[in-house]
Amino acid sequence: MKKEDTVKLISREGFEFIIDKKAAMVSQTIRNMLTSPGSFAETEHGQVTFPEINTTILEKICQYFYWSLQYASGKETEFHIEPEITLELMMAANYLHT
Amino acid sequence: MSAPKKKNFQIEAFKHRVVVDPKYAEKTWKILEHAIHEIYNHNASGLSFEELYRNAYNMVLHKFGEKLYSGLVSTMTAHLKEIAKHIESTQGGLFLEELNRIWAEHNKALQMIRDILMYMDRTFIPSTHKTPVHELGLNLWRDNIIHSSKIHKRLQDTLLELVQRERTGEVINRGLMRNVIQMLMDLGSSVYQEDFEKPFLDVSADFYRLESQQYIECCDCGDYLKKAEKRLMEEIERVSHYLDTKSEPKLTNVVEKQMIESHMHRLVHMENSGLVNMIVNDKYEDLGRMYNLLRRVSTGLALIRDVMTSHIREIGKQLVTDPEKLKDPVDFVQRLLDEKDKHDKIISLAFNNDKTFQNALNSSFEFFINLNPRSPEFISLFVDDKLRKGLKGVTEEDVEIILDKVMMLFRYLQEKDVFEKYYKQHLAKRLLSGKTVSDDAERSLIVKLKTECGYQFTSKLEGMFTDMKTSQDTMQGFHAAVGADLAEGPSLTVQVLTTGSWPTQSVNTCNLPSEILGVCDRFKTYYLGTHTGRRLSWQTNMGTADLKATFGKGQKHELNVSTYQMCILMLFNKSDRMSYKEIEQATEIPASDLKRCLQSLACVKGKNVLRKEPMSKDIAEDDAFYFNDKFSSKFYKVKIGTVVAQKESEPEKQETRQRVEEDRKPQIEAAIVRIMKSRRVLDHNNIVAEVTKQLQSRFLPNPVVIKKRIESLIEREFLERDKTDRKLYRYLA
Structure with missing residues (x-):
């Protein structure tokens, strides 16, 4: 997987989750972070730190992103x-405005 | 959980932890304010989006939204004020470019700010009914930059000057222009309209007012129209390149008004190059241009139409009233057709086949064709000419085209019954002399007349064709029955014509030579033998005869002559010299016909089988005639035409007219009775109107004549006047 296609999400405890950009963009907030016209630090490094979200929650969120993509493409399972x-x-x- | 008593559980609303630090808001805002400054200074790369977003998020969450919003407004305003100063200080030509560049930057910064403040946009602003961040940014830009006293006017002037320069032929930076105009549009349609479009339209109006004034002084109509068209295209192009598409109708409207509407009368009436000149010289391109340009203006087409109509009427009037041109009816009609073709072509090529123009053309033709009372006669003569000789070597389609054109002229005629009268005469002549070229063409025209005017109009004409057909059968029967007995004498062909269908006149039968008389009697007995209860009378004025003659040196010729001429020539079998009086006595041919026949027998060079004393062009009552021994001709068959008056002479015309009037009377009466039968009671004016309406497909009845017919009907007790109201008529059943 190319680096440009992924994004690194870091939890309060410092756990890193590397996921597809496509999946991360499910969150409107992350989408703005990565696509905002000015070059914020997040856009440049391809990583976002969330000091207020703990690892468990962030993991669940990442799972939700992927689940959401599948759901949108027609695979209707329960989350x-x-x-x-x-x-x-x-x-x-x-x-995160999801 | 096993409490015996019932307990009401209440779930408390979730409360955020209350921020104790009173300086929290101040601190957070400071971070955000700093970030905004950095963004405007292009230093965003060091900033963490997440951090800013989180701060803004928390501020809104902790009820500091108001502070955040007002802080944003004041920070942005401060920045824009500085930018305004910067723009104001830029020099001359760079002004627009600088403005455009900073506008792009502001847009970018604005988007970034909106993104980090998104949470506020999402929750705080809708609930407090404030302006969303992006719109706020645009409004602040509008108020601080565009409407700043120094920039506002300068921007307008610069833009207008650029357009002016482009109009005078310079090349300008259209991309920049488009961006700046786009900025105005982004700021809201009212900004674009108030700050640019309105002054722009005013300036355009002034510009074109001046320019059109110059053009009209020095150009002819065609050139002016070309220039106007070019300008119009340029403006439309301009809109598509860098203006709002909604401006197009407004802008073209300005150009139309200044360049076309205010000058169109002068243009159309321009001498030597205006509309009339274009029509006369078939300038389809110029005419098309004029049509397309004036169509844009409300009264433009009406103007063209009116001028064209009066021009056609003028030409037509000259055409139908010029005595020179009336000499040859065929040529006269051909001219009408040419004129019609010409204008049809103009309308189809240049005027987009506009229905209203076609109608105008038709009404003009109707107007002037009926100016000349002889038009019906001439049109019939034209058909006659075409069907006698003109259609030889022409394909069937061409025949149809010619006939269709004739029908078109026929449609314009008001006195269709007059045409019918003449057509009947001419058709009768054609049929009886066997001169019609194509039976199909004849029938095709009849069908056309039938579809145009209905069954009754052509029933008699069709009757004539039927008579021709039955006569053929009768003749076959006659020859089969008595042919053997008559082998010696002259052969006879008879056409039995139904009275009423044919334009026959009751003429005194002339004295036929005894040889012929014998055969005629045989036919009469044969015919009356098969058809009882009929009467036959001989129309000697309409027949033809073929004579075999031997002249002085023994040369033989076959002479093709009319019945009258035959009677005269037969007299010379008995004696070589006869005086006019003797001939008249022996034949009893009416004087005018006799003179005509003698003229064609004795005075036409190359066909003079008789010799006249004294030699002169005209026939006098005391002339003497001799059999011309020395007659010679290259041909075996010699056709001796009668000197026919092609056009009717004055007295004949009067006579025809009278007969037409006579024929109209019963038609008018029938119409009156039809109307009164259904209405029972009607006043005079309404009767006249209804009668006119019913009969207008055939002719235009004269009100005076209608009145006379009503009186006659009252006399015969079909109608009566109302006893109290003398204007009312009652129908008496």
Whole structure:
């Protein structure tokens, strides 16, 4: 996979998730970060740090991105969310505008 | 969980942790403000989008949205004020370029700011009904840059000057122009309209007013139109290159108004080059241009149409009233057709086959053709000429085309019944003398007349054809029955014509030579033997005869003559000299016909089988005639035509006219009775109107004549006047 096609998402604890740009763009916020006309640091390095999102949530978010892509292309499965992380996940979703 | 009592659980709304630090907002804003400055200074690469976004997010979340928004407004305003100063200070020609460059930068910066403040755009702004960030940026740009007192006027002037320069032929930077105009459009349609379009249209109007004034003074109509068309194209092109497409109708409207509408009367009426000149000289291209340009203006086409109509009427009037041109009816009609063709071509080539123009053309023709009361006669003569000789060697399609054209002229005629009268006469002559060239063409024309005017118009004409056909059969029967007995004497061909269908006149039968009389009687007995209850009378004025004659030196000729001429020539079998009086007594041919026959027998060079004393062109009552022994001709067959008056002479014309009037009377009466039968009661004016309407496909009845017919009907007790209102008529069943 080419580096230009991927993006590195870093959680509060420093865990790095390397995922497809296409998947990351599901989030409107990340899309803006990566496509904004000015050259922000994120656009230049291809990595985004989220100091307010912990690893568990970020992992779930990445799973959601891929699931969402599949769902959009017609594969209608359920996305399972553990009840204990629901609240935090929703806040992150609001933040990421997904 | 196993509490025995019922407990009401209440779920508290989730509360964000309250930020204790009162300076939190101030601090966060400082970071954002700094970022905005950096963005404007192109230093964004060091900034973390996530951090800024998170800060803005938190500010909005912690109810500092108002602070964030107002901070944004004041920071951006400050930046724009500085930019305005910078732009104001740029020198001359670079002004637009600089403006365009900074505009592009501002747009980029604005987008970045919008992106990092997206959360505010999404939640805070809709709930507080504020202007979204992007729009806010544009508004601030508009108020601080475009509407800044120093830039506003300068921008307008620069733009207008550039357009002016392009109009005078210079090349300008259209890309830059398009970008700047696009900026104005982006700032809202009102900005574009108020700050650019309106002054632009005013300037354009002034420019074209001046230019058209110059052009019209020094150019002829064709050149002017070319220039106007070029200008119009240029403006349309201009719009497509760098203006808003919505400006096109407004801009072309300005050009149309200044260059076309205000000068069109002068243009169309221009001497030596205006519309009339173009029509006369068949300048299809110029005419097409004029049509296309004036079509853009509301009254333009009406103007062209009016001028064209009056021109055609003028020409037509000259054509139909010029006594010189009336001498030859065939030529006269041909001229009409040529004129029609010419204008048809103009309308189809230059005027886009415009229906209203065709109508105008038709009404003009209708107008002037009916100016000449002899038009029906001439048109019939034209057909006669074509069907007698003109159609030889012409293909069937061409025949159809000619006939169609004739029908078109026929349609213009108001007095169609007069045409019918003449046509009947001419057709009868053609049929009886066997001179018609093509039976198909004859029938085709009849069919056309039938579709045009209905069954009754042509029933008699068709009857004539039927008579011709039955006569052939009768003759075959006659020859089969008595042919053997008559082998010795002259052979006879008879055409039995139905009275009424043919334009026969009751003429006194002339005295036929005894040889002929015998055969005629045989036929009469034969015919009346097969058809009882009929009467036969001989129309000696319409027949023809072939005579075999031997002249002085023994040379033999076959003479093709009319019945009258035959009667005269037969007299010379008995004596070589006869005086006019003797001939008249012996034949009892009416004087005018007799003179005509003698003239063609004695006075036409090369065909003079008789000799006249004294030698002169005209026949006098005391002339004497001799059999011309010395007659010679190259041909065995000699055709001796009667000196026929092709056109009707004055008295004949009067007579025909009278007969037409006579024929109209029963038609008018029939129309009145038809109308009154359904209406029962009607006043005078309405009757006249209805009658005119019913009969106009055949002729235009004269109101005075209608009145006379009504009176006659009252006399015969078909109608009565109302006892109280004398203007009302009642129908008496």
